[in-house]
Amino acid sequence: MKRTKILLVEDDTSLGFLLVDFLESHNLDVKLYRDGESGLKGYKAGNFDFCILDVMLPGIDGFSLAKRIRAENTSIPIVFLTARSMKQDKIKGFDLGVDDYITKPFDEDELLCRINAIINRYNIHPNETQSKEIYHFGQFSFDYKNQLLKTNKNEKRLTQKESEVLRMLCIKPNEIVTRETILVSVWGSNDYFIGRSLDVFIAKLRKYLSIDPETVIDNIPKVGYILKTE
Numbered sequence: 001m002k003r004t005k006i007l008l009v010e011d012d013t014s015l016g017f018l019l020v021d022f023l024e025s026h027n028l029d030v031k032l033y034r035d036g037e038s039g040l041k042g043y044k045a046g047n048f049d050f051c052i053l054d055v056m057l058p059g060i061d062g063f064s065l066a067k068r069i070r071a072e073n074t075s076i077p078i079v080f081l082t083a084r085s086m087k088q089d090k091i092k093g094f095d096l097g098v099d100d101y102i103t104k105p106f107d108e109d110e111l112l113c114r115i116n117a118i119i120n121r122y123n124i125h126p127n128e129t130q131s132k133e134i135y136h137f138g139q140f141s142f143d144y145k146n147q148l149l150k151t152n153k154n155e156k157r158l159t160q161k162e163s164e165v166l167r168m169l170c171i172k173p174n175e176i177v178t179r180e181t182i183l184v185s186v187w188g189s190n191d192y193f194i195g196r197s198l199d200v201f202i203a204k205l206r207k208y209l210s211i212d213p214e215t216v217i218d219n220i221p222k223v224g225y226i227l228k229t230e
Contacts, residue, residue, distance in 0.1 A: 003029040004119055007048040009039035009065065010081070011057050019052075022108050028115070036060025043069055048076065050119065055082035055089065066096050077118045081106070113184045120164075135170040137229040138215035142170060149208055156208055161186065165201045169217065169227035178224035 006023065010016040011034050020030045031046060033039035035058040043051070051069060055062035066078050078098040082089075085103040093101045099118050102111060133144040139151045147163040149156045158166065164186045168177055179195065187194045202217060202225060209215050218226045 003027055004049045005029045005031070005047065006050045006052060006115075007031060007033070007039065007043050007046065008052045009033045009036065009057060009062070010052075010054045011035060012054075019108075023112070023115075026112055034058075036062065036065045039065055040068060044072075050115070051076060051078045052081050052115075053078065055080055055084050055093070063092060063096060066093070066098055070097055075122070077122055079115070079118070081111070109181060110184055113181055117184070117186070133167065135167070137170065137173055137227065138209075139212040140209070140215065142166060144170075151211065154211065158208075162201055162204060165198070166205055169205075169225060173227050173229055176220055176224050176226050181224070 006028055008016065008019060008023075008030050010019065010032065013034065016032045016034065020032050023030045031042060031048075033042045037059045039053070039057070040060060051066070053062040053065055057065065060068075062080060062082065066080070069076065069078065074097075078096075079100045079102060080093045080098055081102050081104065083104045090101045100114055102114065135142040135144065141150045142148070143150070144163055144167045147158045147160065149158055149166070165182060168182045168186065171177075179198065183194055183198060187197070202219075206217050209217065215227070215229045218228055220226065
């Protein structure tokens with residue numbers, strides 16, 4: 001099965017190898033380069049779906065590398081992953097048309113959520129069967145792609161946001177999924193007002209699931225939610 005192919009350009013070897021191991025453990029195909037010049041050559045030689053670039057690179061810096069990649073492909077997603085946190089650096093990055101600017105140190109799970117959110121937004125699905133996600137829990141069958149929640153007697157067509165939130169809970173049943181993880185993955189941001197929107201969607205999902213008393217969404221105050229199911 002073909003996986004999303006990611007170009008990673010990071011001159012910190014230890015961090016680079018850790019990122020490769022982490023992302024590949026989540027079904028992504030990652031190729032690591034350690035400087036801007038080799039990264040550019042690798043991009044031209046490969047067939048990448050996504051780019052993750054450090055800014056401070058030997059030779060060609062990340063800004064210049066992103067600009068040259070953008071000159072060849074205006075639609076490929078690009079994310080900066082860098083220790084440079086100054087406002088002007090972030091503005092420069094977004095002016096180049098990158099999709100996200102993530103500063104070090106960062107949380108690996110949040111990085112993965114941001115990557116997946118961008119992949120979904122660009123509809124990058126190298127293999128159509130890969131995007132066909134059906135989850136079974138309690139009395140329910142949830143077809144994420146078609147936004148359909150079914151039991152033997154009922155079916156409910158969910159909205160896109162409802163489907164995305166439920167999917168986040170289905171990925172890790174009976175485990176805590178943090179509010180931040182859901183907010184970043186589904187909305188791309190974590191603030192008070194978006195958090196209130198999440199509360200509304202959780203309430204709707206609880207209503208849909210209420211026909212099965214063995215399936216509940218538990219709230220862990222100030223942390224997140226658990227989809228509890230047999």
